[in-house]
Amino acid sequence: RLLESYLDVVSSAVASLPRVDLLVIEQRPVVAERLMAHLRGQFWLRRKLRMSVDATPVEPIILVIFGATGDLTRRKLLPALYHLSCREYLPRNFIVMGAARRELSDEDYRKFAEDAIKEALGEDYDLKALERLSQCMHYQSVKFEDLNSYKKLARVLHTIDEKSGRCRPKLFYLAAAPNHDSVIFENFKQSLLSTICADPRSWTRIIVEK
Numbered sequence: 001r002l003l004e005s006y007l008d009v010v011s012s013a014v015a016s017l018p019r020v021d022l023l024v025i026e027q028r029p030v031v032a033e034r035l036m037a038h039l040r041g042q043f044w045l046r047r048k049l050r051m052s053v054d055a056t057p058v059e060p061i062i063l064v065i066f067g068a069t070g071d072l073t074r075r076k077l078l079p080a081l082y083h084l085s086c087r088e089y090l091p092r093n094f095i096v097m098g099a100a101r102r103e104l105s106d107e108d109y110r111k112f113a114e115d116a117i118k119e120a121l122g123e124d125y126d127l128k129a130l131e132r133l134s135q136c137m138h139y140q141s142v143k144f145e146d147l148n149s150y151k152k153l154a155r156v157l158h159t160i161d162e163k164s165g166r167c168r169p170k171l172f173y174l175a176a177a178p179n180h181d182s183v184i185f186e187n188f189k190q191s192l193l194s195t196i197c198a199d200p201r202s203w204t205r206i207i208v209e210k
C-alpha cells in the first residue's frame with residue numbers, strides 16, 4: 001500500500017513532465033531499495049525517471065515521558081512506540097526516558113513496558129521488535145512537585161549527552177493528568193531542563209496531551 005501511494009503521487013506529479021529527478025529520502029536501505037526497484041519496474045515511469053537516495057540518518061533523540069507509568073502511556077504510547085519499532089521507523093540510538101513518581105530501575109521499567117505492550121497486543125507481537133524497543137528504555141523517578149527531581153533528571157540527560165559526545169534533541173511528552181501541567185512547566189523552567197546543553201543544532205520540544 002505504501003508503494004502504491006508513492007506511485008500515485010509520482011504519477012500525478014510527473015504525467016506532463018519530459019524528465020523527472022526523484023530524490024528518495026529514506027534512512028532504511030531495504031525500504032529505499034524496494035521502492036526504487038518498484039518504481040523502475042513501471043514502464044511509463046522508467047522512460048523519464050532518474051532517482052537517487054538520501055540515506056542520511058535521523059538525529060538520535062531522547063523521548064522523555066512524564067507520567068511514564070500512567071494509563072495513557074500503558075495503553076497508547078508504549079504500543080505506538082512498539083509499532084514504530086516493528087517498522088524500523090525509530091532512529092538509531094533512540095532513547096526513551098520514563099519519568100514518574102514510582103521508584104523503578106531501568107530493568108523494572110523495561111518489564112513494565114513489555115508487559116503493557118503484550119497486554120495491548122495479546123499473542124500477536126514481534127519478539128525482536130519488542131526487545132529492540134526495550135533496550136531503548138530508561139527510567140528516572142520524578143515527583144512532579146519536587147524541583148530536585150527535575151534537577152536529577154537534567155543531570156541524567158546531561159550524562160547521556162556527554163557519553164554520546166553530542167547534544168541530543170529532546171522531546172518531552174506530558175502524559176500526566178492535566179492538573180499537573182502548571183507545576184511541571186514551572187519546575188521545568190526552574191531546573192533548566194530545556195537548556196541542558198547549548199548547541200544550536202539541537203532542539204527541545206514539549207508535547208502536552210489533552
